[in-house]
Amino acid sequence: MTTFSELGLSPELLKSINNMGFEEATPIQRDTIPTALKGTDLIGQAQTGTGKTAAFGIPLIEKIDVKARKIQGIVLAPTRELAVQVGEELNKIGQFKGIKTLPIYGGQSIVRQIKALKNGPHIIVGTPGRVIDHINRKTLKLEDVHTVVLDEADEMLNMGFIEDIETILENVPSERHTMLFSATMPKQIQKLAERFMKDVLVIRVKASEMTVKSIEQEYVEVKEKQKFDALTRLLDIQSPELAIVFGRTKRRVDELSEALNKRGYSAEGIHGDLPQSKRDMVLRAFKNNTIEVLVATDVAARGLDISGVSHVYNFDIPQDPESYVHRIGRTGRAGKTGYAVTFITPREIDHLYTIEKITKRKMVKRSVPSMNEAMEGQQRMAVEKLLSVLEDGDVGSYKQTAVEMLEEHDSVSLVSAALKLLTKEPDTTPIELTFEPPLAVKKGRRDNRYGDRKRPQRGGSDSRDKRRTGGRSDKQRHQGGGGNRDMSYRASKRTREDKKAR
Numbered sequence: 001m002t003t004f005s006e007l008g009l010s011p012e013l014l015k016s017i018n019n020m021g022f023e024e025a026t027p028i029q030r031d032t033i034p035t036a037l038k039g040t041d042l043i044g045q046a047q048t049g050t051g052k053t054a055a056f057g058i059p060l061i062e063k064i065d066v067k068a069r070k071i072q073g074i075v076l077a078p079t080r081e082l083a084v085q086v087g088e089e090l091n092k093i094g095q096f097k098g099i100k101t102l103p104i105y106g107g108q109s110i111v112r113q114i115k116a117l118k119n120g121p122h123i124i125v126g127t128p129g130r131v132i133d134h135i136n137r138k139t140l141k142l143e144d145v146h147t148v149v150l151d152e153a154d155e156m157l158n159m160g161f162i163e164d165i166e167t168i169l170e171n172v173p174s175e176r177h178t179m180l181f182s183a184t185m186p187k188q189i190q191k192l193a194e195r196f197m198k199d200v201l202v203i204r205v206k207a208s209e210m211t212v213k214s215i216e217q218e219y220v221e222v223k224e225k226q227k228f229d230a231l232t233r234l235l236d237i238q239s240p241e242l243a244i245v246f247g248r249t250k251r252r253v254d255e256l257s258e259a260l261n262k263r264g265y266s267a268e269g270i271h272g273d274l275p276q277s278k279r280d281m282v283l284r285a286f287k288n289n290t291i292e293v294l295v296a297t298d299v300a301a302r303g304l305d306i307s308g309v310s311h312v313y314n315f316d317i318p319q320d321p322e323s324y325v326h327r328i329g330r331t332g333r334a335g336k337t338g339y340a341v342t343f344i345t346p347r348e349i350d351h352l353y354t355i356e357k358i359t360k361r362k363m364v365k366r367s368v369p370s371m372n373e374a375m376e377g378q379q380r381m382a383v384e385k386l387l388s389v390l391e392d393g394d395v396g397s398y399k400q401t402a403v404e405m406l407e408e409h410d411s412v413s414l415v416s417a418a419l420k421l422l423t424k425e426p427d428t429t430p431i432e433l434t435f436e437p438p439l440a441v442k443k444g445r446r447d448n449r450y451g452d453r454k455r456p457q458r459g460g461s462d463s464r465d466k467r468r469t470g471g472r473s474d475k476q477r478h479q480g481g482g483g484n485r486d487m488s489y490r491a492s493k494r495t496r497e498d499k500k501a502r
């Protein structure tokens, strides 16, 4: 066990860390903080939910001169929601030192951001598109930046984001300290990353598996047409506290959230085509438990730390093993347990094997849940509800009526009736989802994970996405407000494929 005071931190930081409730450093924090404090360039890899944000946040904040009201550190993140979350965590870590961190991301008023930038933040956390917009407008100067962090580094350095990262780094002094973090770091990306760094140290928290042990992992082989029934039955059986359902495309997410609502679940979707105000609203509602199911594209797969997410459902199998690792990593965080299940159609079994091979972990096969099991699940829920009321003990005013009822009916029949009333019978409202072709099997796929990954053409909204957003020139991309593009990859076929998907 390593305490934070053993890591040589200042009293101000120790105070904030204590305030955040962190008692001991996680392995990645223990291993990276002292090295990072010395200014060594590093790549930090550790499983999802193991505290990588503080692993870079603590040394970054230690190195900031609070009196100099200049931007001294920049953190880049692939999605807006993650930029906001990391910004919040850095503000907590820096609170007693007086360090101000500002998130800047697309979809938020640029005028407001320009104003906020004038207030002299010490650190900015941004999505690449919006950071470049500010650089071009000369509203963001990075000449005093001494520390750069790429969170979700493999994602940031894949073919889609790399141009933007290069542009941003050109604006930062070359004598900088660079840190890269992610739960996944494929070899090709690591090689690429080393180009941006000096004498890089790779700090990898050794684990026999790529995913945390505390996440139970299952899969269900199911025909495309039966997936939705399987999903709602599982929800009925498992009654998750909070669940995330991942779909492959934006259309899929829209259709799934609508369908779930039709069957009586409170669900909302999140993807890259929604206005930022809606995305914020949905995420807030999910965090406050006003909705129980978040349906998402891979836009929510990386980095998001939402406590209470107990279940992850991969309604569509993810495109690659890395995406799988990050998606299921939304549960089982900070030592908690979690559950993840992946649906595969019969032709997708090879993708499952690929995931298992890379993660070094087998998923347990689960049968397609039956209607009876769903019914039993709902009954169990009713029993739990009844028992929790009993435990609360606040039933005094009902007792007289209960006694009277028991004079006329036997107790078993009465309790059965109460349970029937409390049980939400599985809803079988017919649902039609647009057919989604199975994930294509590609020859040499493993060697080409970040290259050309064409998938079968689909109709509908996704191809419209492609026409609307694909193939914009750099000039176009780097001008103006930014729209939704922060979360898209660009400049490659993967770009367009992922843009479609998210």
Ligand SMILES: Nc1ncnc2c1ncn2[C@@H]1O[C@H](COP(=O)(O)OP(=O)(O)OP(=O)(O)O)[C@@H](O)[C@H]1O
Pocket (backbone or CB within 6 Å): 021, 022, 023, 024, 025, 026, 029, 046, 047, 048, 049, 050, 051, 052, 053, 054, 182, 183, 302, 303, 304, 305, 329, 333, 334
């Ligand atoms: N030392 C610690 N003790 C207790 N909790 C911690 C500690 N460090 C971080 N946490 C908490 O653990 C949770 C996960 O941390 P974080 O989001 O940084 O994980 P991560 O490794 O970046 O995961 P991902 O790969 O999904 O991005 C957060 O809620 C964070 O506040």
Ligand SMILES: [Mg+2]
Pocket (backbone or CB within 6 Å): 052, 053, 151, 303
């Ligand atoms: Mg993280």
